[in-house]
Amino acid sequence: MRAAVRARWGKPEKVVEIDDVSKPKLEDDTVLVRVKAVSVNRADYYMTVAPGILLRPMIGGFLKPKMRQLGTDFAGVVEAVGKSVSGYQPGDEVFGAKTPAFCEFVAARMFVHKPANVSFEEAAAVPVSALTALQALRDHGKLEAGQRVLVNGASGAVGTYAVQVAKALGASTVTAVCSPRNVEQARRLGADRVVDYTKEDFTRSGDRYDVIVDIGGTHPWRHLRRVLTPNGTLVMVGSQRRNNPLIGPLGYIFRTALASRLSKQKATFFIAKFNKPDMETLRELLESGKIKSVIERVYPFPEIADALQYMGEGHARANLVVTF
Numbered sequence: 001m002r003a004a005v006r007a008r009w010g011k012p013e014k015v016v017e018i019d020d021v022s023k024p025k026l027e028d029d030t031v032l033v034r035v036k037a038v039s040v041n042r043a044d045y046y047m048t049v050a051p052g053i054l055l056r057p058m059i060g061g062f063l064k065p066k067m068r069q070l071g072t073d074f075a076g077v078v079e080a081v082g083k084s085v086s087g088y089q090p091g092d093e094v095f096g097a098k099t100p101a102f103c104e105f106v107a108a109r110m111f112v113h114k115p116a117n118v119s120f121e122e123a124a125a126v127p128v129s130a131l132t133a134l135q136a137l138r139d140h141g142k143l144e145a146g147q148r149v150l151v152n153g154a155s156g157a158v159g160t161y162a163v164q165v166a167k168a169l170g171a172s173t174v175t176a177v178c179s180p181r182n183v184e185q186a187r188r189l190g191a192d193r194v195v196d197y198t199k200e201d202f203t204r205s206g207d208r209y210d211v212i213v214d215i216g217g218t219h220p221w222r223h224l225r226r227v228l229t230p231n232g233t234l235v236m237v238g239s240q241r242r243n244n245p246l247i248g249p250l251g252y253i254f255r256t257a258l259a260s261r262l263s264k265q266k267a268t269f270f271i272a273k274f275n276k277p278d279m280e281t282l283r284e285l286l287e288s289g290k291i292k293s294v295i296e297r298v299y300p301f302p303e304i305a306d307a308l309q310y311m312g313e314g315h316a317r318a319n320l321v322v323t324f
């Protein structure tokens, strides 16, 4: 089967190619899925270029990647069902997460039914980004109905879901921070207020938020805490701007978490974790129309390196999807 592979770290257009690899084997607790669409996450870009040289052993190989294949998010059609899997049959449409996923078939454990009102492309965009948004707000921000939320980086993959999930969880107001070309999109997704970061610094607004989901990582803690309520929480999801060539965003994350220990306001970082109940929650949110996937570009599979390259430029509008 065809798969996107890379044998060394480097820019996607230089190192990513399509190769023939063996089809995964069906195991008792998996379903074999013919992949229809995958989405390209920022993590896939990082798994290609390996920024932060000292982090390379953590992401899989110091000198070169140990695993050649890439990808996590997929949507497709079940071809075969393992003996111990119940509730699924060949022909079912599913979406989920499996590493590697940038290939024609996956044998997956983490998947749920795709709602009929959602396309394969829209479903493939969901797993990593929407799960991150859900866990950031509900589990780490401990968002309660009626609270005020700000999403910094509201136009990217995680951010577009974070705006919608905050509304679905009952936030009283959601403020979205993004670039001018994405202001209208943020409003359409339900943001009550949109800050164009090229015109206004949200940390000087005088407003206060119970939960800040920081996907941009653009401001230091001493500025962010000005706009947190006295018991508010900053949830650090990622960092676009504060990446160090040796340790990526880790320095910024540790500094922020440490500084916040002296204060009642909290700063926390997390790595999203897949689990079936949360995948079911996302399926329900999609089915009910409470969240929708925004897709900027759809690429045919042979052009997957272009999708990774565009993701790396840092201003993709929400999701990039690749179809087979």
Ligand SMILES: NC(=O)c1ccc[n+]([C@@H]2O[C@H](COP(=O)([O-])OP(=O)(O)OC[C@H]3O[C@@H](n4cnc5c(N)ncnc54)[C@H](OP(=O)(O)O)[C@@H]3O)[C@@H](O)[C@H]2O)c1
Residues within 6 Å of the ligand: 041, 042, 043, 128, 129, 132, 152, 153, 154, 155, 156, 157, 158, 159, 177, 178, 179, 180, 182, 197, 215, 216, 218, 236, 237, 238, 239, 240, 270, 271, 272, 311, 314, 315, 316, 317, 318, 319
């Ligand atoms: N912790 C976790 O488990 C987890 C999971 C998923 C992702 N992440 C991390 O989260 C980050 C974002 O991921 P993503 O998939 O959403 O990436 P993305 O789709 O590339 O989105 C990033 C967004 O940041 C915005 N941005 C750039 N400069 C900005 C600024 N100065 N102020 C505010 N926003 C700015 C861009 O929007 P404009 O074009 O409007 O500027 C872009 O849409 C990455 O660092 C990723 O590694 C972490």
